[in-house]
Amino acid sequence: MIVAKPKVGTLFSLGLFIAISLSVAIYTAFLMLASNSIAWYQYAIVIILFPLSLGLAVKVVFGYKIISIGKEKLDITFPTRFKRESYKIKDIDYWKETQVKTATGTYKEVEIQFDDKKQLSLSFQEHTDYPKVIQYLKKKCAKKMRS
Incomplete structure (x- = not known):
């Protein structure tokens, strides 16, 4: 049975990028709320990084799949969606x-x-x-x- 799944290095690098960009966006949002003067780049950081990191996190979590191939069958398992598809x-x-x-x-x-x-x-x-x-x-x- 052949089992293909995402490599740990890929998941780690995506997770690190998501964590850093989400942290920067949230920190910048808190600075904006606490400050009287808000710079234009703070808006840009929050508007770009927050949706980007959330969207990527959702895609990584719900797109995680494990493919099992063997015995004339191909099974695709989505553990985070509790879903399994099977094909011959x-x-x-x-x-x-x-x-x-x-x-x-x-x-x-x-x-x-x-x-x-x-x-x-x-x-x-x-x-x-x-x-x-x-x-x-x-x-x-x-x-x-x-x-």
């Missing part, structure tokens, strides 16, 4: 792997489209066992691969 390999409409060369290396991502038009994306940099997922897809449903 034959339910895959198509899948494709995209590779983009960047300055730091090659960014790889696989996109899987199911018959019910739902889509699953995994990336090499953000998920564990990515090479095993690609190897399994090439072995079990190579005919459904698009380039």
Whole structure:
């Protein structure tokens, strides 16, 4: 059974960014409430950082998924939503792997489209066992691969 989930390093860096930006926005908001004169950049900090960090936090928490692949099945578990979706390999409409060369290396991502038009994306940099997922897809449903 192949289990692909977000890497700890990715979650840590996103969590650190969210914590810092949310802290700066809240601290600036308290300074604005306590002060008689408010600078324009304080408004900008609060208006930009607060919704950005809250939106990213919601996306990270509710977008966390664990993908289990094996025995002709693909299970997607969303632990924070208490939701689980299960597909058979034959339910895959198509899948494709995209590779983009960047300055730091090659960014790889696989996109899987199911018959019910739902889509699953995994990336090499953000998920564990990515090479095993690609190897399994090439072995079990190579005919459904698009380039």
